[in-house]
Amino acid sequence: MEKKKTEELIEKAFQARENAYAPYSNFKVGAALLTKSGKIYTGSNIENASYGLTCCAERVAIFKAISDGEKNFDTIVIVGGTKDPISPCGACRQVMAEFGDFNVILVSKDKKIKKMTVKDLLPYSFEKENLKE
Ligand SMILES: O=c1ccn([C@H]2C[C@H](O)[C@@H](CO)O2)c(=O)[nH]1
Numbered sequence: 001m002e003k004k005k006t007e008e009l010i011e012k013a014f015q016a017r018e019n020a021y022a023p024y025s026n027f028k029v030g031a032a033l034l035t036k037s038g039k040i041y042t043g044s045n046i047e048n049a050s051y052g053l054t055c056c057a058e059r060v061a062i063f064k065a066i067s068d069g070e071k072n073f074d075t076i077v078i079v080g081g082t083k084d085p086i087s088p089c090g091a092c093r094q095v096m097a098e099f100g101d102f103n104v105i106l107v108s109k110d111k112k113i114k115k116m117t118v119k120d121l122l123p124y125s126f127e128k129e130n131l132k133e
């Protein structure tokens with residue numbers, strides 16, 4: 001992907017991070033998802049007083065895209081307030097794997113970048129094919 005597009009996604013993910021609802025952890029995360037059709041969906045983490053109901057930023061972005069009829073993804077950028085590029089949780093890795101292999105760009109607070117793919121993050125994932133007996 002061209003550098004300008006990556007920068008745009010990073011910028012949008014940082015903007016979305018501002019909207020994080022994280023009064024319990026105070027750990028704000030933002031995401032920006034580029035579809036193959038060229039649309040961008042953003043997400044931020046949304047926590048709850050019933051802690052386990054929390055939804056991560058990347059899942060919010062993915063669910064927004066899916067509910068808008070978009071399920072072919074090119075790249076997701078995830079930004080955290082961390083020293084090193086953020087590491088997405090297992091649940092989000094599984095949700096990403098549902099929609100195939102695409103680029104994942106992990107970003108730290110000071111914009112250190114780690115470029116990966118869904119397959120790198122979750123090898124041998126459980127998917128549709130594995131439901132066949
Ligand atoms: O990749 C990640 C990692 C964590 N979180 C959220 C979940 C919770 O609200 C807070 C602390 O775990 O950060 C995300 O949104 N994405």
Ligand SMILES: [Zn+2]
Nearest residue numbers: 056088089092
């Ligand atoms: Zn997660």
